[in-house]
Amino acid sequence: MGLKKMAFGGERLEKLRNNEVVSRSRMKLWMIRATTTVLLWTCLVQLMALSETWGPRVLKGWPSCFSHESVVALAVWSSPHLPVRVHPPKRVYKNNGYLMVSCNGGLNQMRAAICDMVAIARYLNVTLIVPELDKTSFWNDPSEFQDIFDVDHFITSLRDEVRILKDLPPRVKKRVELGIIYTMPPVSWSDISYYHNQILPLIQKYKVVHLNRTDARLANNGQPLEIQRLRCRVNFSALRFTTQIEELGRKVIKMLKRNGPFLVLHLRYEMDMLAFSGCTQGCNTEEVEELTRMRYAYPWWKEKIIDSDSKRKDGLCPLTPEETALTLKALDVDRNIQIYIAAGEIYGGKRRLSTLVASYPNLVRKETLLDPSELRFFQNHSSQMAALDYLVSLESDIFVPTYDGNMAKVVEGHRRYLGYKKTILLDRRLLVDLIDHYNSGSLTWHEFSAAVKDAHAERMGNPTKRLVMPDRPKEEDYFYANPWECLQPSDEDEQPVIISI
Template identity: 60%
Template sequence: MARSRPRVWLVAACAAVLLWASVAQLVAVSRLLLFGIASDTDPSPPPTTLPPPRVYKSNGYLKISCNGGLNQMRSEICDMVAVARLLNLTMVVPELDKRSFWADQSNFGDIFDVRHFIDSLRDEVHIINQIPERLGEKDSDIILQMPPVSWSDEKYYLHQILPLFSKYSVIHFNKTDARLANNGISTELQLLRCRVNFHALKFTPQIEELGNKLVHKLQVKGSFVALHLRYEMDMLAFSGCNHGLSVEEAEELKKMRYAYPWWRDKEIDSQAKRSQGLCPLTPEETSLVLKALGFQKDALIYIAAGEIYGGEKRLEPLRTAFPKLVRKEMLLDSEVLRQFQNHSSQMAALDFIVSTASDVFIPTFDGNMAKLVEGHRRFLGFRRSMVLDRRKLVGLLDLYTNKTISWDSFASSVQETHKSRVAQPSCRQKLENKPKEEDYFYANPHECLANSSLCI
């Protein structure tokens, strides 16, 4: 009976979420007609006929250079389409980050379907492939390069940015991360952000095909969990989290942190960050948490992540606990994957497809991918996603590994902690003047979901 309790708990929690989701769908399903009703199946396919183009007098050209990884850039693109619509601008197809840690040289068209992006938004924003030659890419008299202010609202763009187009023909936003507020934005623009995210940003046919192939290979084996194990070298170096690492490994990561000037925090108290829940779980910690939550040894778990720091040796505790642990490199022929290797954003796109399609999604850190996938899964009918409470977990993990509490006490405490942490219909938490701490728009875009009328 003791072994059955976690499974019963997990089933009960998931059943409750499905009930809440069903009620929410019935309450406000009309809000989703713009996108196609959210359900636990694929969203409605876009219409075969193109929407009529929106006719408006353009105030100028907006060029954007995204920064960060794939999912951060994805949210930036959604934000900037909304800004272009607000200001009646002509938008240039976004430039992707090629200077970050990953040094991925992929262009927008290597990851997303450019024609679909342009055509599907033609009734909102005029999008072109490049700035007209007559304007000149480097003419400082007519092109202004600047980063917009972070977490800005519509008033900032209307009162501070729009007047600049009286002097400049082109404004180039050279940084676009988190430049539009989570809240206080008109419903029309919030819906447009969702439309870009859920429909306009469609992966290339090559990525879609391979991603769907991965999903099929997993589904024929049965239900599967997508585990976003955020334990790559860049994450650990940037965060300064070195719990469970050797002195040599911690020093290696510290040197990397100093090598990248845009990683502003250099001296970091790893222990303090971990106690605050600000570090990703280690593979060993993850194995204990999954077991405590009721996942059995025969669970099929797909690791949605890049190269794990420490390789297979560091994965050993997790693989021992869950032998059916798989990665895309194990499911696909090396020749098939070759075209995507050395392109971290394209590899991340494959993980994104698998993660949104999985039966359960569990991230070990709440980074951009975790948040964007959670938002997509909410849109697709509140597919089961579990948001781990790392702050409470590290305390419980330390008590268990120090043999202060028994396994049964640890497992029951983990389950109790996560009773209400399965993603469910809810309204974003708003914190005045604390945008980094409040709920992220793309993790819970409630304006675009069936529970929207409950959040007015």
């Protein structure tokens, strides 16, 4: 019995030893397979990365189930709530250096500048660093690019045209920290050849060039068609606002549309505009003194002594709230229409708005439509507040700017791109003359209204070519107000067809 037990125990021990050996062998095999798989994946990812940058062309032509597009499709398939985002292929070119830019001005002045700088970077075959926004202007807005625009969309949507980075590569950044960089403001309204002949050699020499003023630096006219089309593509497609701004904008638009048609009035009667322009029509003595002090406080506002009356008669002042009310009534704008004021705080407050409110009681602003908690994040961020107004302006049934500033011009051009949506472009010089005649009694209401309608019959954002003035670029029509190279009316009497970009 004892021998049998020992034999049985020995067999059992032998089996246990065999099982342990098999388990170890299986474990080793599993580890070898796992390690091999990880190595293969690592090699494949590295190979794809190398092929994106400098690999042979034949490699790029191979179909791959691990391409970026396939990964996106797989992610969408596994998570149907994610949007489909297929990015264009990267453009391959020899990089000539790096372009850094610092934008100046308000939101729409900077917006147009960004479009110009992308086109310039593309033409020069340089890498563009995400633009720096102005933080020293009157508004003192601390917002960065990514606080206003969807920076990842901006970079990826343009990757077939230009390489854009959020920051300089470490090696190049070290050069900049050592002061090896060339900083300059480019010449205003320059032809694209200026950048090729003057700026590109500097980039090739210093590797990095910093343009510190970028507004109105590329000419309106005479540029290659592909440059004009790219400016449009950046403006209408790549420069998308952040999700937070877009969602709040959609909420305001939905609230307005729920109550019927609405008109957006860009009432540019704000303190900074009045101080800058020197226009004091309707202001009391204390207000005139306050605006004058402000004008002298900013050294870059070069014009100090201004004759408000003569400037108004030349059509160089924004319309006052009182003049605006008369103009809208003369154009037979329905008294009960919703009017959304796209502007900052109106100078003079309720006192100056009283005439407009009496004529159009359905006057609203984002501050009256939204709960204060919804706007708390945007407080003291004027560019983000302006972005909300921009979105609402695009969707309005009618857009009426009372001054031809940057927002008025850029919104006008964007509405043309969206199908020539109704934009009433006021002839301020004629209007103030007609208003003065009406107020003095030399024109009846019927005569005044008929004259206003007749003067603006062809000023509703209709298809038209820009006015070109080669020797006076500041006085010619602005590219972003009417980018006709990106638009193509099918017929003068039909809805225009928009060229895809």
